[in-house]
Amino acid sequence: MPTHADRKEPEAALRVRALESLLAEKGLIDPKAMDAMVDLYENRIGPRNGARVVAKAWVDPAYRQRLLDDATAAIRELGFSGLQGEDMVVVENTDSVHNMIVCTLCSCYPWPTLGLPPVWYKSAPYRARVVADPRGVLHEFGVDVPDDKEVRVWDTTAELRYLVLPQRPAGTEHMDEAQLAALVTRDSMIGTGVVRTNGAPA
Amino acid sequence: MLLTAEIVPGLVAQGASARAHVDVxxxxxxxxxxxxxxxxxxxxxxxxxxxxxxxxxxxxxxxxFEFPDTHARVFEGVPEKPQHCYRVRFTAREVWGPTAHPVDTLRVDLFDDYLDPA
Structure with missing residues (x-):
């Protein structure tokens, strides 16, 4: 028997199709433009971009400083810019502060560096709970923050978009920029994760 | 204007900043x-x-920045009201009370029209 959840997806798909055909009939979009947009965000723009930013900041102290001073310009140096990344801020995790990002009002997210947000990021439970109980949410993501370390939650409801610069894990001194980038996860740049070396216990 | 596939890459890379280049x-x-x-x-x-x-x-x-509250209503004839947007620091205890963690904090980006002096 179909449940409510089963019906949800086809309804959403139907609504998207109706919107797309209306926009096309009214002469506002060429359907090929929709295909181009979907291709960009499915295949070209995603968290690997952000991982490159993080890895470069780890190996290049001057770049790290530019990133913290003017994130939009520093990220553009690597070729990442545009929609939902027009005005960027990078916040750095340290031994005393763990940052995490949410948009409690909707789903604001830095598209050029992280792509489109994961479903849980847009869910009401994440948005409501991360501001009120960030340590509880972090625990569910497998991250436990010591009591003397500040958890700093950034609610990105205005026009700035945020990216977390995670801490470089110990034991990675021998790695080059590309190897480091491969370690960087999407969640570590939202702040719901930390970067670990391969094989390290979770 | 018709949005075509040729326009998309430039549009995506350019974006549309909500910064208002006016002196307020x-x-x-x-x-x-x-x-x-x-x-x-x-x-x-x-x-x-x-x-x-x-x-x-x-x-x-x-x-x-453009003020979202009025920017969302320009089609109703509401005038734009660009203004400063600040990063405001709140302690978790100020927002959630004494059960909140003592060292945790929040940052919320708030516009002039949302704030009074305290």
């Missing part, structure tokens, strides 16, 4: 104590409910 004086400066107003409009706002009435500190002035 700020109402607050870094270090000022502020209290978020208790506003509950039925129209669009970016003032999260949980900070209404709570006291925080201006930590950074991001400059002048």
């Amino acid at each position: 004086p700020p109402k607050f400066k870094v270090g000022d104590k502020v209290r978020a107003r208790n506003l509950n409009p039925t129209s669009h706002t970016r003032l999260p409910g949980y900070v209404r009435g709570r006291e925080g500190v201006i930590e950074f002035d991001y400059g002048v």
Whole structure:
């Protein structure tokens, strides 16, 4: 028997199709433009971009400083810019502060560096709970923050978009920029994760 | 204007910043104590409910942006009202009370029209 959840997806798909055909009939979009947009965000723009930013900041102290001073310009140096990344801020995790990002009002997210947000990021439970109980949410993501370390939650409801610069894990001194980038996860740049070396216990 | 596939890559790479390049004086400066107003409009706002009435500190002035509350209503004839947007620091205890973790904090980006001096 179909449940409510089963019906949800086809309804959403139907609504998207109706919107797309209306926009096309009214002469506002060429359907090929929709295909181009979907291709960009499915295949070209995603968290690997952000991982490159993080890895470069780890190996290049001057770049790290530019990133913290003017994130939009520093990220553009690597070729990442545009929609939902027009005005960027990078916040750095340290031994005393763990940052995490949410948009409690909707789903604001830095598209050029992280792509489109994961479903849980847009869910009401994440948005409501991360501001009120960030340590509880972090625990569910497998991250436990010591009591003397500040958890700093950034609610990105205005026009700035945020990216977390995670801490470089110990034991990675021998790695080059590309190897480091491969370690960087999407969640570590939202702040719901930390970067670990391969094989390290979770 | 028809959006075509050729326009898409440039449009995506360019984006559309909400920064307003107009000279509007700020109402607050870094270090000022502020209290978020208790506003509950039925129209669009970016003032999260949980900070209404709570006291925080201006930590950074991001400059002048279009004000979302009026920007969302330009089609109704509501005039734009560009203004400063600040990063405001709140302690978790100020927002959530004594059961909140003592060292945890929040940063919320708030516009001039959401704030009173505290």
